[in-house]
Amino acid sequence: MGSFDCGKVDKDTLKVKRFDLLIKKFNLKASAEDLSDSYLHALPDAVVLLDHAIEVLKFLKERAEIGIITNGIEFVQHKRIERSGIKELVDFVCVSEACGHAKPDIRFFEYAARHARDFKKENAVIIGDRYEADIVGGHRFGIDTCWFNHDELTIERPIHTYEIRSLKDLYTL
Template sequence: MLYTDLLFDVDDTLLQFKKGEEAALQTIFADYGIDYADGFETFRTISSALWQAAEAGEITVPTILETRFMKWLDAYQLEGDGVALDERFRSLLAADDYSFDGAYDMLRRLERHHRLSIVTNGVGNTQDARLKRSNLDSFFAYRFVSSEIGVQKPDERFFEAVNETIPEFQAERALVIGDSLTSDMEGARRAGIPSCWFNPERASIPNQPIDYIIHDYADLERLVAWQEPVRIRIDHYQLEEERVYVGDRSMIDNLMWLEDWHAVEKQLHALGFLRTTKPAHLVLDFDTQLKYVLHT
């Protein structure tokens, strides 16, 4: 087995935070007679700045909860209790099941052979309520929450808590699965843990090192079943960006060596290979008659 421990982020990885946030904020804004689009833009600007400051270690999560709605109320010169409003917002987040389609079945299959844990920058009781509402809470042996640990991903100390808590934890046998490049992927890099970027929207490939880039849960289930991952780079003078794919080494024997690099790329997709930004082990060089060489 390639990975023993699977470390899952929550928001926009298992639960659709944006969907739950929209429903919660619509309710709150309506009570104040504030247009949703305008109210959301103001709230997003305030909240994003606060969370970025928290990721940088400049403020704590409690500070966010104490100030974001107070700042929002001040922006509209409204009276109200910002802390109580934040509590209501987080309660509304757990009012419905906002899990991604297939999350429950995916976790049910993975727990048979892997130890599953939560690694989140959210608020502990809020995340617990949301996971329970979505029937996902029972799958996780351990949960790590930034507001309880005292530091946020990507701080190395967050994953030190993981290492110190999970019995016989081995960084190289663990995998961080999350949607955030700045907290999940960067945190995994700092901790020396393999990383898996959940990218269902197919956003542009970043420059930072990421072991696996997946678009759905099927990609994740496939990669954790691999025995020996191998990275292959496609080289061609027409390519403006480096394209490296990762897949199970056993699949290489099924790859047909065609002259058209587009066709070979389609084959890699069909064989279950995923994009990666890590350096390649093998090179398919279409400028030198399709010879592949060991990358050193």
Template sequence: MKHTLFLFDLDDTLLDFKASENLSFVRTMQALGVAGATETLFNHYQPINVALWRAFEHGTVSKDFLKVERFRQTFAAAGLVLDSELASRIYLESLSDTVVLIDGAIELCASLAAIGEVGIITNGVESIQNRRIASSGLQQHIAFVATSEACGHAKPDVRFFEYAMNMARPVRKEQAIIIGDRLDADILGANRFGIDSCWFNPEQLANTSLAVPTFEVASLRQIAAALKNRAMV
């Protein structure tokens, strides 16, 4: 196989973050005494959260600000007077207890770890991501976890990918590949850094961005075969 370093995004690539996010949000609202209407509140939360994460990736807000501000804005939009800092703490604690794996994640990581190194590249909160990986059963197959929090730069910044590569055993760029669901973070970052990429696209969305994946899959179970085919190109 051509590749010996496999850099995986975590959320919505190996772990079903959408499912975990929903469960954790409901638990948080229940802990704060919000009865019912959590679905409507979650619908307020999601676009606010996405916008703040995009702002973080562009370096315009800090992660500490993001973690609390998303709840402050959500509560304000719904006319609720609740403690945003407490909500943030409860939510983050709950995330590590609501881990849901993407189908085929463990099998894929195990098979690739037998060939080379599997690393995680994530913009998520370091302590929470490490606990989620430990809870998922993936940890034994993961050589290292590179986080934007430890690096000081977030995907798609080239400096983040340099940081991740330096955590791995020495390897040439052509031997590395990034696998992720985000065109604007994972695939664009790979393009800028000059390494191969695999776009995990289970919803089979159209690519209207400037990011160009080396190849695309709709299932994690397709990746091993795609990598073998790539080795023969």
């Protein structure tokens, strides 16, 4: 898990530090601030939906409220969601930057729960592919978790409620 996700580094430091490290490693003649700005403005264009994402979201939307809870920079994440074509399929979006806390911090999950219409822990499930951020965070918050294990990894002490390898597996949960 990255330093930002663990709360070890703040967003503003991360935005520049990662490029400062890159410049030093490859002895580049560039400004970390300029590289960061270029990267952040290009990032929303780098949208690749997972196979079956739209059809599965439509299926889930008929059955439940859908929220996207994500770590990251707010303007980047909102643009990515808009450009992906899924904005109309979700009911709310919560980005860690707006909350001031990132997954797996329970405060981020509490923040997200306040954005849901009628949130009840016993009816909630987080679906995520980042074990520490999504699954451990959701487990600590007290909701069911569904690990999207597309890389077929093995966890020594699994705590997830469900596990899927493809988004289509959600049809049978």
